Amino acid sequence: MVQMEINKRPFEAQEGETILDVVRRAGITVPTLCHIEGLTPTGACRVCVVEVEGMPGLVPSCSYPVAQGMKIYTHSPRAIRARKTIIELLLADHPDDCLYCVRNNRCDLQGLAADLGVRTQHYGGEKSAYREDVSSPAIIRDPNKCILCGKCVRVCEEIQGVSAIDFIGRGSRAHIGTAFDEGLNVSSCVNCGQCILVCPTGALSERSYVKEVLEALNNPDLTVVVSHAPSVSVTLGEEFGLPAGTDVDGIMCAALRQIGCDYVFDTAFTADLTIMEEGSELVHRIKNGGALPMLTSCSPGWIKFVEEFYPDLLDNLSTCKSPQQMMGAVIKSFFAERMGLDPKRIFSVSIMPCTAKKFEAARPEMMHEGETPDVDAVLTTRELARLFRMRGMDLKTMEPETADTPFGERTTAGKIFGASGGVMEAAIRSAYMLITGEELGDLNVKAVRGLEGRKEARLNINGLDVGVAVVSGLGNAAKLLDEIRAGRNDLHFVEVMTCPGGCIAGGGQPLDTDLTSVQARLRALYQLDETETKRTSHSNEWVQRLYREYLGAPLGEKSHHLLHTHYAKREVLL
Template sequence: MNINIEVNNKLIQAKKGETILTALNREGIHVPTLCYMKDLMPTGACRMCVVEVEKKPNLITACSYPVEEGMKIKTNSPRVVHSRKTIIELLLSNHPDDCLYCERNGNCELQKLSEQYNIRERRISGKKNKYRVDQSSASIFRDPAKCILCGRCIRVCEEIEKVTAIDFVGRGSKTIINSAFNKGLNVSSCVNCGQCIMACPTGALHEISHIDRVEAALNNPEKMVVIQHAPSISVSIAEEFGLKPGADINGVMNAALRKIGFSKVFDTSFSADLTIMEESSELIHRITNNGVLPMFTSCCPGWIKYVEEFRPEFIKNLSTCKSPQQMLGAVIKSYYAEQEKINPENIFSVSIMPCTAKKFECSREEMTNNGIADIDAVLTTRELVKLIKAYGIDINNIEPELADNPLGTRSSAGKIFGNTGGVMEAALRTAYFKLTGEELINYKIDAVRGEESRKEAKIQIGKLEIGVAVVSGLAAADKLLTEIENGRKDIHFIEVMTCPGGCIAGGGQPITHDVKRIKSRIKSLYDIDKTDSIKASHQNPYIKEIYENYLGEPLSHKSHELLHTHYSKRDVLK
C-alpha cells in the first residue's frame, strides 16, 4: 500500500512499512549512512542518517524509522547537517591523520563524508587511544586505530558467515573490536573470508599483502615467476581502470602480467576443469559405491576451515579434491616443471584470487608436495590492480594476448566457477557425460543459477536422479547442515561458497557496495559461457592431454598424490 510523504517540500509516494531511507533512496535522494547494511536489520548505532521530521522533537534515524502517512521530512536542514558534522568530527577526533598512507585512501567512507561536509580542520581534539595492530592472520590485517565502531564487520561475520570471530570488547571510549581473549585472529575461529573487509568503511581492515614477496621474486634472477588468474578476475577489474563494470579484459590482463615480468601466465579456469574431472568422478564413485553422501565441494578454503572448526563431523563429506588454485599450483611444479625441465624449487608460483582465504589456504601444510609449497604467494584482485598501476601499465593501450599453454586453455564451464552455482553446473555437465556417454543438449542449468543464498534441484542423469543444492554464505550452509543432521537424505551433492554470490563477490575483490557492479560481473561470466565453443571440462583438449600424458585417469594414484588432500578437526579460540 502506498502512502504520501513530503520530502524537502516535495510530495513523494512511499510504501507502508518501509524505512525512510528506502523511500528516499528510491527517489534518488542520498542520505549518508555508516552502520547501515542493506538486507540486515538496522541497528541505529551511528546516527549518521538522521533526518528532521516535522512535529518530532528529536532527529530520527532514516535507516531504522518507518515512513508514516503525511510525514514531512527535511534531509538537509541546518540542524541535520550540524548533527552529522558533529558525528564526523567526533569520529575524526580519535582517528589517525594518516590518510596518505592508508590502504583505503580515496575509497574511505569517513574521508568522503569529511569532504562532503567540508570538514577542513580538527575542531575536537580528543585523547587518542593507542592500539596494537593484529597482523597474526595469514589473510586479514586489523588496525583498531582506524576503526569507527560501526559494527558492520561484526554483523557480517555473525549474520552472514555465522563465525563470530570478532566482537565489541570494553566499554565507553575504551571500546574496540577484537577477537576472542584479545588473541590474534590466527588462533580465532576466523575463516579468512574477508567479508569484514568488504563491509568496513575505513582502512581498519584489509588483506595481508603479498605484493612485496611477489616483487622480490620478480627481481630474483634465479626464480622463474609464473602467475595464474582465477575465473572471476578478468570480469572484476575493468572498472578500476575506468572501463565498463563487468567487461571481460582477460586478454589485456594476460598482456599486462607479462609486461610486469611474469614468465608465464596460466588460467585457473584450466584447473577448474581439472577439479571437475576429479570431483565428478569422486561423486559418481561415492554414489555408485555407497560412499559418504552428500558430498560437499571443497574449492572454497573459508568453507573448509568452517567445517574443520565448527562441524568436524562433516569432514568425511568434503570432497578430497584440492581447490583449483592448489591443483594448478601442484601441476605447475610437477607436470609443467618436468615438461620444461625446470627444477620446481626455482619456480615461484603466484595466483591472483578474488579471495583473502586463499592466502591462508596456500600456507596450509597439506598444500605442499615433498616439502615444496604448491603456491608461493596469493594476490587479491585489489592487489593486482595496485601492481598494474605501480608498474605503469596502461591497460587501455595494450593488445590482448592469450594465456600460456598447456595450462592456459579452459572450457567455459571452468570460467563460470566464479558465480555461485558455477561449480555445480560445471560438475553436472561432466557427470552427465560420464554417466550417459552423451553430451547435454542444453548446457545451461537454470535451477542452479541465481543469487539466492540457497538453490535446490533434482537432476535426472540417465536412470539416476541426483539431488543437488547450492549455498553461499556460511550461515546458509550451516542451516543446510542442520537439516542433513536431522535426517535429510534427498541431496547428494552440495556446492558451498563462503562469500554471498560466490567468488565474484569475494573478500579480495575491489570494494564496492554497488550491486549493479556485482550483477554485471555475474552476467559477464554467463555471457562468456553462452558464446564459447568448449562448454564442458571434459572437452578441454589440454585436460585430455594432461590425463593422457601424465595423470592417467581421474582418481588415479598420480591424481591422488597431486590433486587430492585431507582435512582434520581444528581447535581454535571461539
C-alpha cells in the first residue's frame, strides 16, 4: 500500500499502479488521447500530464507509477495550461474541417479542445499534406487528421498480432503507414477495424456504403433486401442513447422497412444454416479422417489472417462461407427463384458489426454465378445509425415489427454467434444431435462463454471425446495456432473471432465500445438465449424447409455449390 495525496485529499494506492489508474479511481477525469486500458502505456500525447510536488516538470500520469508520499495536482493551472497548449499545437497541424469530418461530434480531439476552452489559433504555419489512403474496401486512412497517438499501431500489434502499420519517418515527417507506404489493400491489414474504434480523431474510418444503399433504395427497378447480423440488435441502441445491451431487434426491423427496404431478414437465420453445414462438416471430418482441428470460418478478418500468416493451416479452415455470405447466396438463388426476381435486380445489403465484412463481400469467391456479388453493400452498425438519423428514424418511439419470411426466423443458437463462444456453443448443441440423434440434456455450455481470450473444454458425446477451444483477438488465435503447428493434437474444433470478445466488440460497432458496454451486450445475447424456447439451429423450421425444398441435405451438392468455398495463400508484405 502506498499513501499519497490527490488534490490535497489523502488516497491509498497499490504499489505499481500508475497515477492515471489511481486518479481515475478517485473519480477524477484526467484526459488522454493515447492511453488504451491494458496495453503498454507510451506517454505519446502528453495530454494526461499532472503536477507532482517536488518534481521539476509535469509528469505523464498514464505511464508514471505512484510512490509513497506523492502529492499530485491533477488540475493545477500549470497542468491545465500545458494540456491546452498541447491541444493547440495538435490543432496547428490538423485540418480545420470538423463540420465535414466523419467524426464530427464524436472526436476526442474536438472534445478536448472544447473542454479546455480553445477559442483562438495561437499557432500557425505549414500543415502536413498527405494523401488519403482509399485503397482498402473496408478502411479509409487520412493521415492529415492523425495526431500520432499510436493507438492504432498498438492495437494492430498487441491485440491482433498483425502489425500492418507502424510509425514511418521521423520528426515533422513522421506518419502512420504500412511497409513501404503502400496502400492498406496490399498490406497485411485484415480489415478488422479495431484501429477505428481506438482512433481519437477522424484519421481512421470505415469505407462508407451509405450512398450506394440510398441510391438502391431510391431506384424503383431494384428490390432491396437487407439482413442484419446477430450482434447488431444489441448494440445499435447505444447510437440512439439507449443503455448498452438494449435489444432493438424489432424496432430495427420496423425502421429498415420505413426507410424503404423491401425485405428484412435476420443473418442469425444463416447462422443457423452455418451450424447445420459446419456441424455436419465437423462430424464428417472426425469420421473420415479430415484435417483437424477444424477452424471456424465466420470471421473474415481471421480468414485473411490465415491466408497470410498460417497458409499451412488453410486445410483446417471450415469450407463453410460465413453467415453473411450464405445469406447473400440464398437471397440471390432460392429467394430470387421463389419470388420470380432477377438476381441482378436484387440489391442485397448486410448490416454488420464489422468492417472486414466489406472486404469479404467484395471477394471474388463471393460472386453470384461469377457475375454480381452475393452481397452488394455492407453497412456497419455505425453507418446504419447514420442512415437512420438521416431518415429521421426515432428508435425510442417506434413499434417493433418482425422480420420477413423465409429468412427471418432464427433460433437463439444463431443469435449467440454475436459473442465469442457462441458459434461453438451452437455447434455443440447441434453436433450432439447429429451424432446421437438426441437433444443435448443441458443446452448451456458455459465453459465456452465469456470474454476471456481463450476458453477450452472437453466434451463426451456418446463416448467420443471431443476437444474444443474458443479464441478471440487474433493475437490469442496466433498463440493457439502456434501450439497446433508445434504438434498439439487434442483439439477437434476451434472457434476463432477476429475481434476480442467477438462481434459484440467488432470494428463496426458504436465508437463508445468499452469493456462495460461489451459486457452488457454479452449479457443481452445470453438473456435472449435463456428466455426464448428455440435454442438449437436444427430446430429452425425454415432452415429445415430450405433443405427440404431446395438444398437437399447438409454438405449436399447444392450446399456445396452455394454455401461452401476455399481460400488460398495470400502474398503480402508481412
